[in-house]
Amino acid sequence: MLLMPLQASSFFREELVTNLGIERAKGIFMRLGYYSGLQDAELGDALRDRTQRLEESYLAGPQLHALQGHVKAEPISLDIDLDNDRFYSEFIWKGSFEVDVWRSEGPQPAPVCWTLLGYACAYATHLIGREVQFREVECRGCGDAQCRIVGKLAHEWEDHETFASQFRADPLIDELYELQERIATLEDDIARTRGRASWEPIGTTPAFRDMLGMLDRVSPSEVPILLLGETGTGKEILARRIHDNSPRVNGPFIAINCAAIPAELIEAELFGVEQGAFTGATRSRQGRFERAHGGTLFLDELAELSPRAQAALLRVLQEHEIERVGGQGLINVDVRIVAATHDNLTDRVEEGTFRKDLYYRLNTVTLTVPPLRERREDIPHLADHFLAHFECHYQRRTLGFSDQALAAMSYHAWPGNIRELKNAIERGVILTGDHKRITERAIFGQQPIATPDREKGKRLASHGRLDLQEGSTPPSRRHLVRSLLEAGIPFEEIEQTLIEEALKEHDGNIAAAARQLGMTRAAFAYRLKKTRR
Template identity: 50%
Template sequence: MSLTNITKIQLKELQDLSGQIRFDTDEGKIWLGEQRVLLMQLSTLASFRREIISLIGVELAKGFFLRLGYHSGLMDAELARKIRPGMRDEEVFLAGPQLYALKGLVKVRLLTMDIDIQGGRFNVEAEWVNSFEVDICLTELGLMNEPVCWTVLGYASGYSSSFMGRKIIFQETSCRGCGDDKCLIVGKTAEEWDDISSFEAHFNSDPIVADRYELQKQVASLRSRLMRYDHQYYGIGHSPAYKRTCQAVDKAARSKVPVLLLGETGVGKEVLARSVHMRSERAKQPFVAVNCAAIPADLLESELFGVDKGAYTGAVNSRAGRFERADGGTLFLDEVIELSPKAQAALLRVLQEGEVERVGGECTRKVDVRVISATNESLEEAVKAGRFRADLFFRLNVFPVHIPPLRERVEDIPLLIEHFLEKLYKEYGKKTLGLSNLAMEACLHYQWPGNIRELGSALERGVILTESNESISVEALFPGMVMPTEGGRLSNEGRMMEDPPVNGDGLLSQIIDKGISLEDVESGLMRVAMNRCGQNISQAARLLGLTRPALAYRLKKGVGKN
């Protein structure tokens, strides 16, 4: 593709990118793809840059803004790959300069572009026109002694490095912000630069800042240890609802009474059961957990109370039950409502007498066990229905603790996500850019019927489906979920417009009323798209949200021809 044709595409074809911008004025949010973006006055950014320079000096400020731009470039490279799949390298790469212009950062006038991802070849030269950073300097800071387009330079390096899958370095060889006639940049692979140490130094810290960062790392490490220590006790969460639960757990731990944990499936009942144990005087003794629903009814008694040799066919050895193994410590009975009537009677005896009798045994054994039970159903209703013994219920229900579902502690979701992702990155040996802003929105508004367990599973799926250094999308977390897309968008002239109505009084209703067939609609859309794009299939496919092969196939069948 010639540079002339590329320039034409760069100037004229922004629909697939501008279509990613959505103004949700009802919620006070602006979206670019799945990432939330901001509109901010240039004078505000100018004041911010002046303050940063005054606070930490020019060199450190340059590194700060380079890193800021670099991260933004990474995010936009991900967007480009998603909305331009299957296209030429040059067409995908052009999304970067186009997004520059769309965001109001700078207009890019390409002078040379020779890129080949497979071959690892990258050579780009360009002129930057109307750089926002030059305007900041000329109006607020005055001419500088060196090039000033730090953020856009970092953006170019980050975008290109992500695009190529290798380190790409851009340098500004001429800049209007320091008195030159033009802003000129050159981008090459890191290996092709004679000396990039001065550039890469801005991604490190000077000794003073390094010392500060080292102290911050030590504080973060200590905080992490405290959090892990706290997590062992309480799990993760700082919401008011969860704090109340933790306060109840703290009080329960200091007593010796049985505790009944109540909550939906997946809320983390075993985590809090361990919390009670670890904060009690029995912390150094065994903690034994039993899922009563996972053990067949005919084996449950032998599992809980043990079995003597010869008690039944196959019992060739005597075996201690969970109660004996938990002697001196804590026994956690999850899904206690699933106990058989016979097991309920035996459990009641243990709670009353403090002794167990093995299946097939003739003697009793003293045990000192604190019982913590849990259920996601109402034991009171089970008592009324005759499924659960009333006397056992009163024994277990001495200290009930309600664990709130995840939808009632939304403030804890970001903390839980961070916790799960840290574990998953180690497990799968990869690291993403975290959740997209839209994916985080989806998590905060989803009802989570499976609670924390479901959240962990969704995040694991998201990490598996997402490549390293890419954002976890809504689709990766919730396959098939459709997020609301209402709101104002940009017209081709850059004006705000509302989405065309698609309800009963809108455009689709009009099409049906006029008797236009689905085939005619499809044919008309493709014909208009092809005419608008000068019969260029790739550009028309972008307009229609199709891949080039998909549009070519439809055209081959005769749909959309003049």
């Protein structure tokens, strides 16, 4: 027996109501009383004389409760006839400790003897072997003259299912996870509608534009679309474009990475769960299909679906119906499927790890997203896009990329594709100070990227700027002059480039820049003014 001062009990109840809400707090106290009633019923059942009538055994419970100091229960009416499926019990509660807990709060809008009510339900249910529910029809906590309870078989109460749900745990964490997922979806939608440009595919290479044109032509249809491409090529961006260009644009866009969810949980994530379906399923929960109803569901890494999930997905595509894990009924869903994978599904079908009928069902329209190394002309545009984004995000103002950094980005193989480029630009912005150029080292670290200029030992960029790499042997003056002549760059442009680069090297300090070029400050200032006319 745990004794707690009335004031502490009142504080504890108030804390639960404040933090969890009155309905959740009520459920906790009713379950507390319920388990206490079960224990007393088991004890009373073990100790009672088998020759006692059921009514006598039943009345032992209220007496035990009174001895424990919870409440004094005076019977008003008791009618037990289980052969004729009849049970009726009525008591007056005197000295309810829960009324005293609430007394300082004033009259309440609903009965407050939650723990006592749970106890009565559990004790009667266990003793007679039928589900019994009690209701507190009068309560001193509400301003009534007395506390009176009435008990009947559960099915005789119209709200018996709702009442019974208060005896089942309803973990707050499940609700929080579901709310987090919904918030993330809404945030993505807000980002797409506010800054639509950030979601637009960027690229001008013919292969990419051809793929994008076909994607736009099939977007208004309802057929499933399969996107093939390496990891990091932007398949989710393209899936969002399909959704935005379809009649479902006002519906939800729900994405799921099938490879990120364990095989034993993927069906629950996709199709939902009924309460009690497995250990830990304490409440019913919608799956991604139900959340995507009326919109688009993007299945990334489709090839990782388990065989059972593949069979269920095929049924959805054919019948537009799902069945929750542990459920008994079918739920109609209206969802457009966009799937993506970096694997070769044809090989998976031949190996027997992917269903052939599902493959043909999804293969109505297949689009291949080219990797970044096959669209190098788009790298500068993508780099500028990510640079603007991260400068805004980190509140930085750089001078852009150095010539060597641009050359390195153009010749890098980018095995991680656009995602790798984005991460590299973010690293470059973080490591570069304000009003500085982002160097190759800031983007790629210590490992230099092989470029034609580096391989030939040339230090001249395509537009005439000199950019000597650290750690390499500088070419001779004659070699530099020959490179300039071969490039056909006018002398005025060479002079202007030298002056501007020296000025940038010294953060606008004219005297320092003049010293580097072996000139007086006045001569440097004169030439600077002349080049800027």
